[in-house]
Amino acid sequence: xxxxxxxxxxxxxxxxxxxxxxxxRLGNEEYAVDIxxxxxxxxLLNITRVPRSGPHIEGVINLRxxxxxxxxxxxxxxxxxxxxxxxKRIIVFKWDExxxxxxxxxxxxxxxxxxxxxxxxxxxxGALEADHIKGIAKIENRLLILLNLAKIFEAGx
Amino acid sequence: MSMDMTQYLDVFLEESKEHLSNLNQQxxxxxxxxxxxxxxxxxxxxxxxxxxMSSTMGYEDLADLxxxxxxxxxxxxEGILQADSQVVDLLFQCLDRVQMTIEQIERTGTAGFxxxxxxxxxxxxxADIFTTQDQGEVIAGADTIQIxxxxxxxxxxSFSFDLNEYDLTVLQEAASRGYQIIYLxxxxxxxxxxxxxxxxxxxxVLEEDCEVLKSNPPVPDLEDGKFDDTFDIIIVTKQPANIxxxxxxxxxxxxxxxxxxxxxxxxxxxxSTNTASQTTQETKEPSDIKGNQKIKQTxxxxxxxxxxxxxxxxxxxxxxxxxEEIGSSRRIVELNETIEQIxxxxxxxxxVVMKVRMVPIEQVFNRFPRMVRDLAKELNKEIDxxxxxxxxxxxxxxxxxxxxxxxxxxxxxVDHGIESPAVRAQMGKPRIGxxxxxxxxxxxxxxxxxxxxxxxxxxxxxxxxxxxxxLVSSKEAEEMPNEKALELLFSPGFSTSDNVTxxxxxxxxxxxxxxxxxxxxxxxxVDSKLGQGTKFKIKLPLTLAIIQALMVSVRxxxxxxxxxxxDETTMLSPEDIKLIQGQEVMVLRGTVLPLYRLDSLLEVPxxxxxxxxxxxxxxxxxxxxxxxxxxxxxxxxxxxxxLGKFLxxxxxxAGAIVAGDGNVRLILDIAxxx
Numbered sequence: 011x012x013x014x015x016x017x018x019x020x021x022x023x024x025x026x027x028x029x030x031x032x033x034x035r036l037g038n039e040e041y042a043v044d045i046x047x048x049x050x051x052x053x054l055l056n057i058t059r060v061p062r063s064g065p066h067i068e069g070v071i072n073l074r075x076x077x078x079x080x081x082x083x084x085x086x087x088x089x090x091x092x093x094x095x096x097x098k099r100i101i102v103f104k105w106d107e108x109x110x111x112x113x114x115x116x117x118x119x120x121x122x123x124x125x126x127x128x129x130x131x132x133x134x135x136g137a138l139e140a141d142h143i144k145g146i147a148k149i150e151n152r153l154l155i156l157l158n159l160a161k162i163f164e165a166g167x
Numbered sequence: 168m169s170m171d172m173t174q175y176l177d178v179f180l181e182e183s184k185e186h187l188s189n190l191n192q193q194x195x196x197x198x199x200x201x202x203x204x205x206x207x208x209x210x211x212x213x214x215x216x217x218x219x220m221s222s223t224m225g226y227e228d229l230a231d232l233x234x235x236x237x238x239x240x241x242x243x244x245e246g247i248l249q250a251d252s253q254v255v256d257l258l259f260q261c262l263d264r265v266q267m268t269i270e271q272i273e274r275t276g277t278a279g280f281x282x283x284x285x286x287x288x289x290x291x292x293x294a295d296i297f298t299t300q301d302q303g304e305v306i307a308g309a310d311t312i313q314i315x316x317x318x319x320x321x322x323x324x325s326f327s328f329d330l331n332e333y334d335l336t337v338l339q340e341a342a343s344r345g346y347q348i349i350y351l352x353x354x355x356x357x358x359x360x361x362x363x364x365x366x367x368x369x370x371x372v373l374e375e376d377c378e379v380l381k382s383n384p385p386v387p388d389l390e391d392g393k394f395d396d397t398f399d400i401i402i403v404t405k406q407p408a409n410i411x412x413x414x415x416x417x418x419x420x421x422x423x424x425x426x427x428x429x430x431x432x433x434x435x436x437x438x439s440t441n442t443a444s445q446t447t448q449e450t451k452e453p454s455d456i457k458g459n460q461k462i463k464q465t466x467x468x469x470x471x472x473x474x475x476x477x478x479x480x481x482x483x484x485x486x487x488x489x490x491e492e493i494g495s496s497r498r499i500v501e502l503n504e505t506i507e508q509i510x511x512x513x514x515x516x517x518x519v520v521m522k523v524r525m526v527p528i529e530q531v532f533n534r535f536p537r538m539v540r541d542l543a544k545e546l547n548k549e550i551d552x553x554x555x556x557x558x559x560x561x562x563x564x565x566x567x568x569x570x571x572x573x574x575x576x577x578x579x580x581v582d583h584g585i586e587s588p589a590v591r592a593q594m595g596k597p598r599i600g601x602x603x604x605x606x607x608x609x610x611x612x613x614x615x616x617x618x619x620x621x622x623x624x625x626x627x628x629x630x631x632x633x634x635x636x637x638l639v640s641s642k643e644a645e646e647m648p649n650e651k652a653l654e655l656l657f658s659p660g661f662s663t664s665d666n667v668t669x670x671x672x673x674x675x676x677x678x679x680x681x682x683x684x685x686x687x688x689x690x691x692x693v694d695s696k697l698g699q700g701t702k703f704k705i706k707l708p709l710t711l712a713i714i715q716a717l718m719v720s721v722r723x724x725x726x727x728x729x730x731x732x733x734d735e736t737t738m739l740s741p742e743d744i745k746l747i748q749g750q751e752v753m754v755l756r757g758t759v760l761p762l763y764r765l766d767s768l769l770e771v772p773x774x775x776x777x778x779x780x781x782x783x784x785x786x787x788x789x790x791x792x793x794x795x796x797x798x799x800x801x802x803x804x805x806x807x808x809x810l811g812k813f814l815x816x817x818x819x820x821a822g823a824i825v826a827g828d829g830n831v832r833l834i835l836d837i838a839x840x841x
Binding site: 056058059060061062063067069070071072075076077078079107108109110163 | 478482724769770771772808809810811812813814817818819820823825829830831832833
């Protein structure tokens with residue numbers, strides 16, 4: 011996966027480079043992922059448990075005939091899932107011909123972030139976690155954690 | 168006229184491979200029987216075609232090599248040269264080089280091998296003859312060509328071109344400048360699969376010193392291959408007609424049917440007579456061509472398209488299942504009839520699609536004679552290799568996978584099985600060993616056997632080896648029946664050969680072969696008699712895409728067990744379960760059956776609600792085990808889907824299916840479940 015900073019912004023004629031991200035909520039924290047890696051956002055479907063898979067694999071779903079693995083980032087990041095099922099969604103990410111779904115508590119919005127508003131993750135996190143995180147975006151009063159999906163998923167379960 | 172060649176690359180590659188496989192076979196026949204004229208002709212024809220194809224595609228080094236091969240072959244044909252082992256070996260080497268080149272073209276799009284070594288060797292073979300042969304032969308050959316092309320002249324009469332004023336002016340102009348006007352009827356071999364390419368080659372050859380004025384059918388149709396087996400052209404040139412014809416006839420699959428040098432002054436007159444005579448000819452030709460084409464109308468289809476067709480049929484089968492569920496749960500009588508129809512149609516459709524995907528096992532088998540020959544030569548053994556049932560058809564998914572295990576088995580047979588000629592003679596066996604590879608259908612399976620009449624398997628040595636390797640204790644080995652000892656052959660790292668050779672004996676053959684075959688839902692067994700030979704039997708399903716499965720329930724979860732591994736099912740009451748050293752077992756018709764509870768194997772959450780229990784008896788290799796489940800749901804046709812890269816390789820899970828209700832169910836892999 012390319013470093014987010016090197017990705018061409020969609021409208022490159024802007025002086026200040028912008029990044030489009032999908033922001034979502036896991037527990038009480040707000041996360042964001044580059045929109046280029048988001049295939050679609052769907053309502054919760056029946057998830058079939060896959061025995062003997064990793065601890066953070068929730069199971070698999072049938073998305074129009076395709077079998078898609080679902081990952082539980084709550085348990086991966088040690089976060090408490092929201093009680094309310096109503097707002098929960100599955101974000102299906104796609105890269106390198108690989109598709110993985112993630113259950114999120116709520117999808118907030120699609121936001122444009124100026125690159126100068128992104129702070130390097132290493133300032134806030136330790137080296138290990140920083141690997142999963144591309145940076146922290148400050149938008150008004152909110153802090154969005156920009157995830158490095160490839161790193162998270164290639165780490166194995 | 169210009170054509171984009173890239174679109175022909177696939178056809179070129181595919182055809183070249185076919186020719187190569189054919190060449191290898193024919194050359195083997197020739198080696199066995201150096202006087203076999205039919206094989207020789209076939210080889211000559213194939214090399215000639217390869218040459219033509221490569222030069223059209225612009226692979227000059229390939230064309231050059233095949234050209235020199237052709238020279239040697241033509242000497243063989245004329246009997247100037249004998250197909251002795253030196254010549255045949257050289258030709259095999261050349262074929263290998265051709266194959267390497269084609270593989271490189273496939274990978275990189277360019278050829279670029281230096282073939283000078285082989286070309287020189289080919290030249291040497293030829294040079295040997297010329298020291299003994301009279302040069303006169305060659306000249307005589309050239310003469311016959313001349314005569315042949317002259318005789319064409321008398322056949323010709325009828326060409327039809329719609330020449331307009333402008334064309335006539337051009338022709339007159341050309342004639343006045345001393346150009347000849349020649350009508351040519353070019354015939355393309357009706358069997359040719361690259362008609363348009365042949366036409367293109369004709370134009371390419373003519374480009375050098377002729378001007379093609381007109382063609383019938385017009386050039387765009389020729390480019391698309393939209394013509395019967397002949398097409399007519401008018402050229403203007405300063406070259407004599409027979410030189411041009413000679414050059415055209417060097418293109419493979421191209422023949423100059425008739426030709427005519429036209430006197431411009433008679434052109435107008437001739438045109439009117441031509442239209443008359445043409446009508447008689449027309450009535451004859453089309454019937455001929457139609458008859459030809461009806462016999463073998465085939466289409467080459469991209470395999471991806473067949474795969475997606477298969478997927479669609481899979482979806483259809485799935486939704487059919489859903490309809491059946493609705494029909495039976497809602498008890499809608501009117502629906503039942505429709506469902507039955509859909510059921511019939513979808514199963515017909517499925518079997519048609521399956522048939523389309525079937526490929527003769529020949530595709531895999533064809534490369535073996537050459538391999539066995541090379542191995543035998545390397546090991547100084549004499550082997551008669553026979554193939555039976557190569558027309559047996561299998562699904563492509565299986566075909567792709569079966570090659571490697573068979574290579575292992577054949578290598579084993581050549582290396583360990585067949586003894587050296589001296590040893591065989593001593594034992595009173597024929598000097599030449601026999602290896603038979605046979606395939607046949609048996610129900611929904613394909614049986615493949617590899618049989619040799621070699622030394623057979625020495626059970627005592629196998630047992631000894633197993634003890635040495637620590638696989639069994641010496642006491643176990645002593646009591647072990649011979650059939651059990653044969654199973655040891657398939658354990659990892661096992662090899663009985665004392666000397667490790669390049670060919671086999673590293674002990675990584677049979678277990679790999681076995682794993683592969685089991686991964687294909689197949690079975691492998693071995694039979695052997697010491698001193699008399701060994702026979703490997705492989706049983707494979709016809710296809711891997713759609714299978715019959717038994718659906719079972721455990722708590723709230725449902726799993727599919729491939730029916731091919733299910734032997735039987737039975738009810739189980741708690742008192743039937745006995746304990747032997749902590750292992751649960753049951754006695755089924757006098758046999759002790761180890762029991763494994765699926766809920767604990769798969770860590771299924773939840774509490775057992777009812778007392779009902781069933782045992783699914785499955786085969787794992789030669790052993791039987793009982794899987795304890797909560798309920799049996801029924802038999803179903805399922806379309807296997809992969810879990811994808813992300814979840815690949817989970818032990819016990821072979822894949823997934825989408826059930827009629829849209830939920831995903833997992834397919835159990837019995838081989839890796841425990």
